[in-house]
Amino acid sequence: MSLQTADGQLDAQDRRSERAILIDEINAILLEKDLTVVDYVEYKSNSYREDYNALMNRYSELVSQVKPRLDSSQLELMSQIEANNEEMDSIFYDEVVPAVSAREEGEATSARSQFAALRTETQEVSSNLRETVVSDYNRAYQNTKQLLHLFYQL
DSSP: OOHHHHHHHHHHHHHHHHHHHHHHHHHHHHHHHHHHHHHHHHHOOTHHHHHHHHHHHHHHHHHHHHGGGOOHHHHHHHHHHHHHHHHHHHHIIIIIHHHHHTTOHHHHHHHHHHHHHHHHHHHHHHHHHHHHHHHHHHHHHHHHHHHHHHHHHO
């Protein structure tokens, strides 16, 4: 056993904790998108469309940072999150925006409800993804702890 091996384990832990943080940020963006849709339907200001665009960009940045760090089972969950996010974007631009522009309150509210339901589902998947990353972190922590314990026994 070497300190280099333990150091490698600590680096792996750092990467896993960073992944968990990025996934939390993605989850927060999904909630922010939903709240932005609520505000857009309620107040009908184009500034909320601009806010939504900014959130789309931030979401894309976060996904591009976290995705290369995931294993295959985690990538499946991330793919589901991405598909749901694309559907939420479609609901916003293809249903909410036209309904708000046409002042069709019922249509806008219905589309907003669809968006919220999909956001809830997506956040559940995101939480599952985070749990797998945290589980990996805990395993790495235990491995590091065992390596250090063995090292100090030498």
